[in-house]
Amino acid sequence: MQYLPNIFFALALLIGLGFFAMNIRKLYRNIKFGKDIFRKDKRSERLKNMMMIAIGQSKMVKRPLSGFLHIIVYLGFIIINIEVLEIIIDGLFGTHRVFKGYLGNGFYGFLIGTFEILAALVFVAIVIFWFRRNISNIKRFFSKEMKGWPKTDANNILYFEMILMSLFVVMNATDIPFQQAGIGNPISQFFVPFFDGFSSDLIHIIERSAWWSHILGILFFLNYLFYSKHLHILLAFPNTYFANLELKGKFNNLESVTKEVKIMMGQDADPYATPPEGAEETVPEKFGASDVADLNWVQLLNAYTCTECGRCTSACPANLTGKELSPRKIMMDTRDRIEEVGRNLDANKGVFIDDGKQLLNDYISPEELWACTSCNACVEECPVNIDPLSIITDMRRYLVMEESAAPQELNMMMTNIENNGAPWQFNQQDRLNWVNEE
């Protein structure tokens, strides 16, 4: 019977990590549902980007207050997790504060003391985040797309972190031998008086409860990630690594179009060539994107990485002037749709069965897409290099090339370019008139 807690712990760990691994596999499958795009070149440049932007948080600090608070939470999260390692060993082997013996009282005290101070700082930062998100007048937290689940989700994460940090401190405050040693308790010592007058048995029960709740809470939180906007704590790293390295102004040239244009213009093509065997049956490639399957896997990774901070939207000229477009919503919609597709795959043994829906219209409206000025402010702002503009562009391509559904004025502009080589209706023969018009 004395091994019961160890067995229960091992089981909880197994279930928690197993469920997490299962969800990561689904995540990977969903991301790979996107089209292929080559992003394995320039390794050192990619690594540098990841080091600077994800690990170094270089783009976060562009907004100093939230950037600074975020660094506290980020560092706290990483460093305090060293403590989780000890908890896991203790839990599996029935030891108590196993590192203490190996590290010695002094160093162990220093470590736990550091964790406690970080936990307190994280708690304060999280409380400020909560006020910013719920009480402040920061517009990006109160946009249309943040109503309902996104807001609940964001607050859930904040509450969770508050609880985890509190449990850590309570766990230390009620550890009688730890408090008696008096090393490594710079924060928890102030909470000891709360338990004055409690029997040592009760204090021990509280300590055990806090310890168990802490580790079970962490396992739960780990699995909550998959269902929340909080995946960025994992995906920010691959996302910055695989992000576009080209200048932001350089849009990709669709190769499928190049082939056709070359044939039309009589370049590199034999007009009398017979199509290869079976070519009649292949469906011609779709131009642009109307659903998540038409996007590439980096765009889908972007969608899963987005933590809905809204810096993109707060810099978007269209959004700032009251248009429907919000780059954050583009990412949230893309994520919602790929999740829906993922559930479809789950239900149909990995084969997507047409559900009569798509990203275009069912999630993102043409009105949103046509409001974009392609100014790259959203791309510039994103702290983890998400590129909403590439999705907008691909969807416009679908609207124009597959549906001929551009706004009428743009159709006129394009007709002018076709007819007289300028977006306005001027005679090409007048192109040099400006020279003598002074």
Next chain:
Amino acid sequence: MNVPTMADMIAQEKQPEVLFWVGAAGSYDERAKKISRAFVKILHQANVDFAVLGTEESSTGDTAKRAGNEFLFQMQAMMNIEVLNGYNVKKIVTCDPHSFNTLKNEYPSLGGNYEVFHHTQFIQNLISEGRLKINDTTLKGKKITFHDPCYLGRANDVYESPRNLIRRLGVNLKEMKRNKSSALCCGAGGAQMFKDAEKGTKEINVLRTEDALETNPDIIATGCPYCNTMMTDGIKFIEKEAEVLVKDIAELIAEANHL
């Protein structure tokens, strides 16, 4: 005004140092034509051997591409590349950041490889090579703010060339609160120039003009014909056209040098 075409040049068996890509706005838009002429005057003053394509120039396809019409873009690109490569063009300068971006970044994979400069970069090179001097007395003391064109700034990371030129004018350059990489778009990019805006609470160009007016400028400087139109319209909307001018950097330099 002497503006030779590539066809003229080839007829005389000459190869100019640089091709001036005028762009649709620079060729047809009343306001932007003035920028083209101002830039040509600067090229003349610096004795730059240049030529234009004239009637052989056609839309780069930028607006078509941003609107989503990749077909039209690539058709335009391949047509232009045929002409440019036919004339053995190696170096291009343009006053239009959209043409600059497209020629520089999007033509290479379609077979058009050129060294492309925005006119502010080109003028800066002329100065560092000692071929041009800017008179810093004409506009001395004027309060100027610079609006970063998206396709020069964020799109291509060119923030300093225009500012270096402005500083040489002896003026008082004051930045807007949103500047350089966080500059707000004028509202014209992504083919918006050619359509009405979607329903909203405000026009983007008015918001950006308000940014500029916060610096209390005499002149709003730009480096893009489309930004110029948008800011000029913004100034008119706010009824400040009597107090604030919108000028391209090329125009300011031409004015400073009494060209």
